[in-house]
Each structure stands twice: as structure tokens, then as C-alpha cells.
Amino acid sequence: GENVEQHPSTLSVQEGDSAVIKCTYSDSASNYFPWYKQELGKRPQLIIDIRSNVGEKKDQRIAVTLNKTAKHFSLHITETQPEDSAVYFCAASSRTASKLTFGTGTRLQVTL
Amino acid sequence: NAGVTQTPKFQVLKTGQSMTLQCAQDMNHEYMSWYRQDPGMGLRLIHYSVGAGITDQGEVPNGYNVSRSTTEDFPLRLLSAAPSQTSVYFCASSLPGQGQTEAFFGQGTRLTVV
Numbered sequence: 001g002e003n004v005e006q007h008p009s010t011l012s013v014q015e016g017d018s019a020v021i022k023c024t025y026s027d028s029a030s031n032y033f034p035w036y037k038q039e040l041g042k043r044p045q046l047i048i049d050i051r052s053n054v055g056e057k058k059d060q061r062i063a064v065t066l067n068k069t070a071k072h073f074s075l076h077i078t079e080t081q082p083e084d085s086a087v088y089f090c091a092a093s094s095r096t097a098s099k100l101t102f103g104t105g106t107r108l109q110v111t112l
Numbered sequence: 113n114a115g116v117t118q119t120p121k122f123q124v125l126k127t128g129q130s131m132t133l134q135c136a137q138d139m140n141h142e143y144m145s146w147y148r149q150d151p152g153m154g155l156r157l158i159h160y161s162v163g164a165g166i167t168d169q170g171e172v173p174n175g176y177n178v179s180r181s182t183t184e185d186f187p188l189r190l191l192s193a194a195p196s197q198t199s200v201y202f203c204a205s206s207l208p209g210q211g212q213t214e215a216f217f218g219q220g221t222r223l224t225v226v
Contacts, residue, residue: 032212044155099170
């Protein structure tokens with residue numbers, strides 16, 4: 001089955017700096033890659049996703065890049081703000097697997 | 113719109129007890145799933161369903177049962193609770209698409225087995 005690895009497990013940045021979280025996946029059939037944000041004590045919520053037919057997608061300060069050859073995708077947050085502090089999860093799925101496999105999460109701390 | 117509703121929010125069980133975690137959604141989503149969240153291990157899939165009457169096992173199904181008699185409800189049953197099942201449980205639902213559309217999560221159930 002699919003295996004998703006996520007790094008780093010914790011990340012501390014100063015407000016205004018950029019943050020990058022990286023994930024790798026094992027199943028070459030995977031073609032959908034969402035990112036979820038989970039604030040403390042809350043439920044995970046989708047912040048951005050990308051499909052295998054594109055290499056990059058942006059939404060304001062958030063961007064995701066995908067390298068299918070290397071089986072690697074990344075989340076980029078620019079101009080970080082304190083409210084970006086949360087746990088971020090990457091995930092991957094394929095049509096044949098019919099299920100979403102999550103990474104182990106990255107705890108992002110944005111300091112003033 | 114309520115979205116995905118889980119009950120209870122908190123539960124303490126004794127080893128060997130059984131219980132059912134309830135999950136209901138009002139978005140007419142066909143795809144529903146259950147995850148458990150443990151520190152450092154992310155969200156691991158327990159069971160999922162692509163529609164009423166259809167269920168399948170995920171990554172960590174042992175000790176759990178599910179059924180899907182209606183589109184709206186997807187209960188998770190713990191048959192004989194064990195301390196290893198202490199976790200936060202999340203139910204999620206999404207539109208059809210083999211798990212390739214946005215998953216909407218419930219608020220979670222924090223379960224402690226003593």
C-alpha cells in the first residue's frame with residue numbers, strides 16, 4: 001500500500017519568514033495530494049490540494065509543488081503569521097486505492 | 113449546515129467494555145471514513161465506506177467494526193476495548209471520487225481506555 005513520509009516533524013520560524021514542509025510517497029499510481037491544517041484541539045481542515053496533472057498550485061501565501069518523477073511534494077508558506085501555527089498533514093491517494101494515506105504531521109510554530 | 117457530527121466528544125472506558133462512536137453527515141456524501149490520531153503517527157485509516165452497504169478495511173482495522181446502513185451514518189464499534197485503543201478518533205466524509213476530493217472531518221472523539 002501507499003506510504004507517505006513527512007519532514008520535518010517540528011518546524012520553528014520567525015514571523016514573516018517562509019516555511020517549507022516536504023513529503024514523499026511510494027505508490028506511483030497516486031495522483032491526488034491534499035494538505036490539511038489542524039489547530040490545537042480542532043479538526044483537520046483542507047488548505048490546498050494538487051493533482052498529478054499540474055506541477056504547482058498557489059493560493060495567496062500558500063503554494064504546493066509536485067515532482068512526480070521523484071515522488072515528492074512540498075508545502076510552502078510565505079510571510080508566516082502567528083495564526084499559521086498548527087500541525088500540517090500531507091496526504092496521498094490514487095483512484096485504485098480509494099483511500100487517503102496521511103503523513104505523520106509537522107508541528108509549525110511561528111514566533112514573534 | 114451541521115456537516116459531520118461525532119458523538120460523544122469524550123469517553124472513558126474500562127478494558128473489555130464495548131461502545132459505539134457515532135458519526136453522521138448531512139451533506140449527502142457517499143464516502144465516509146474513520147481515522148485514529150496518535151502522537152507522532154498522524155492520521156491512520158481504520159475503516160472506510162464508498163457508499164451505503166459497502167465497507168472496507170483501512171490500515172489499522174483490528175478491534176473495530178463498522179456498518180453503513182444509510183448514507184448519513186457510519187458508526188464505529190469497539191468490540192472489547194484495550195488500552196492500545198486510547199486515541200482521538202475522527203470521522204470524515206467526502207463526495208464520490210475514490211478518496212480524491214476534500215475530506216470534511218468531525219470534531220473528534222477523545223477516547224481513554226483504562
